Amino acid sequence: MAERAGYEVVIVGGGIAGASLAYFLAELGLGDVLILEREANLAVHSTGRSAATLSVIDEVPTLQEILIAAAPFLRSQPPGFSEHPVLRVTGAVNVFEEESWEKVRTTLPALAEQGLECQALTPTQCAARVPVVDPDTFAGGLFVPGDGRLDVHEILSSYYRRARAAGAELVLGAEVESFVVEAGRCVGVVVAGREVRARLVVDAAGAWAGVLARAAGAMDIPLRPHRRTIVTFPEPEGVDPSDWPFFASDAHHLYFAPEAGEMLLSPMDEDEMAPCDPKPDDEVIAAGLDRLSRLAPGLVPRTLKRRWSGLRTFSPDRVHVVGEDPTLPGFFWLAGQGGCGIESSPLIGGVAADLIVHGETRRFDAKRLAPDRFA
Ligand SMILES: Cc1cc2nc3c(=O)[nH]c(=O)nc-3n(C[C@H](O)[C@H](O)[C@H](O)COP(=O)(O)OP(=O)(O)OC[C@H]3O[C@@H](n4cnc5c(N)ncnc54)[C@H](O)[C@@H]3O)c2cc1C
Incomplete structure (x- = not known):
């Protein structure tokens, strides 16, 4: 006590x-x-239980500003802060369907004004960074080179x-x-x-x-707490994903990234629930893998290794x-x-x-x- x-x-x-x-x-x-x-x-x-990611692109403008302002600390911590680096820079690609992409493109000058280094990519350029994705299934993407995976x-x-x-x-x-x-x-x-x-x-x-x-x-x-789920599975055969960026698709409602010799994926579920210790829902996972089969058929796993859920609590x-x-x-x-x-x-x-x-x-x-x- x-x-x-x-x-x-x-x-x-x-x-x-x-x-x-x-x-x-x-x-x-x-x-x-x-x-x-x-x-x-x-x-x-x-x-x-998080995905341990620094990915500063957010559709809520105030959150976008908060994340851009917070990121320098994680990219270059104060001297003596940690025993090991807290960020592994991999870059992050966020792709969008046509309507959202038009809107996102208009925010590029504001992002630059806030000091964020980012590039607009064509679908083909996105697929050059993550070769398993089908570029015909989204309209464009933003690449933030300084984003990556965090050591929580x-x-x-x-x-x-x-x-x-x-x-x-x-x-x-x-x-x-x-x-x-x-x-x-x-x-x-x-x-x-x-x-x-x-x-x-x-x-x-x-x-x-x-x-x-x-x-x-x-x-x-x-x-309001909302459940979010993460699964991991073996890397696809014959492909080395170790240098892929974190990849999120607004169009397919999922994100994935390589994670210590496995792949990590979230179906980006948002089921509201009372505060609790939430468990993953098989149907939510299956629906996410179905969407993955449209975005990146070669990535769909035969078996899952780990699965967990946690709560994201919103005002x-x-x-x-x-x-x-x-x-x-x-x-x-x-x-x-x-x-x-x-x-x-x-x-x-x-x-x-x-x-x-x-x-x-x-x-x-x-x-x-x-x-x-x-x-
Ligand atoms: C699947 C998933 C993926 C996510 N991915 C990311 C990501 O990539 N990047 C990112 O930045 N964020 C991510 N998040 C969000 C992030 O994890 C949360 O925003 C953050 O962890 C919230 O921290 P917290 O301290 O508010 O809550 P918590 O970590 O839940 O801590 C609150 C603590 O309060 C304690 N508590 C509650 N009641 C009492 C009481 N009466 N007395 C004493 N203690 C009490 C609890 O035991 C708990 O430990 C993700 C979340 C989930 C679920």
């Missing part, structure tokens, strides 16, 4: 959101921090290493049971029947963030929720990480830490993340 009865900041949830906040608080000199994680191990939920474990442990060196305490197997509210202010949490007080309590509970906010009496923001506009609750002072939201919580963490963790320590941030327009946009 927590060593002391009171802390400056208590963070509920030890996934990438909580870890990145603890890191950036440490960078700002705040180490009087307690992180409470219900599970006995780290990365049991969304953080440990390394990122998470690096955030924690720095935070703990600054004094932060991480307690596993510690479930927050309720919140302490006095005179309309959240002043702590109850764990294992014991009160732990804090100037600020941060809700970084991933899929459970909405449940906890309701329990505390904060704003009722409808955060109503699909953008993160970061900031103090407007109706319950002392309760701070760090939720709604959706499908990009790993790659956005260097920006979002920094914004949250700035707001907690300085009450403002220069990293991003905090109003676009604030909980009161849903008031």
Whole structure:
């Protein structure tokens, strides 16, 4: 259990959101921090189940900006941040059907203005990079050369290493049971029947963030968890995919990439469900493989090796929720990480830490993340 009865900041949830906040608080000199994680191990939920990809192209403009702003940290980490590089640069290709492609092309100048290096590719140029795809099944693609695959474990442990060196305490197997509210202010949490007080309590509970906010009496923001599935299978025979980029098709609703001698694929499912430990659905996987047979028939596997699902939790506009609750002072939201919580963490963790320590941030327009946009 927590060593002391009171802390400056208590963070509920030890996934990438909580870890990145603890890191950036440490960078700002705040180490009087307690992180409470219900599970006995780290990365049991969304953080440990992701596709571990940095792919900054996103159809939601605010997310697009967040990802472009967060990526430099992952492409070139601060000195001493991690023991190993956290990004393996492979590039990423996103392909689109005609209507979406027309729209995406109009965003190219804005992407360049935001400093993103990317190239528009014809279907044939896309197929030159990933020779198994049928170029007649999409209208064009964007190639981002600086994108790639992330080492999530390394990122998470690096955030924690720095935070703990600054004094932060991480307690596993510690479930927050309720919140302490006095005179309309959240002043702590109850764990294992014991009160732990804090100037600020941060809700970084991933899929459970909405449940906890309701329990505390904060704003009722409808955060909705959606299941996403990943499968792996053997590499196709007679082909060496090791230098393929991450490949996502909006037209076929799936993505794939080579992964340590196997192929990783997601049918990009989005089934809404209550917070839980989700299991893969065979029909969803079969439908994804059917779409794969149209995009890349030579890639369709005979057998699958591994399969898993996790939850991606979205706010109503699909953008993160970061900031103090407007109706319950002392309760701070760090939720709604959706499908990009790993790659956005260097920006979002920094914004949250700035707001907690300085009450403002220069990293991003905090109003676009604030909980009161849903008031
Ligand atoms: C299949 C899949 C693929 C994805 N691919 C990518 C990708 O390629 N790139 C990317 O950036 N993102 C990706 N994501 C999204 C990313 O994984 C999430 O956005 C991110 O992990 C969310 O982090 P989190 O810390 O908010 O949540 P979590 O990792 O779920 O952490 C929240 C923690 O809170 C704890 N908790 C809950 N309630 C309590 C309580 N009462 N007391 C104490 N602790 C509590 C939970 O045990 C949990 O560990 C993917 C997600 C999935 C499912």
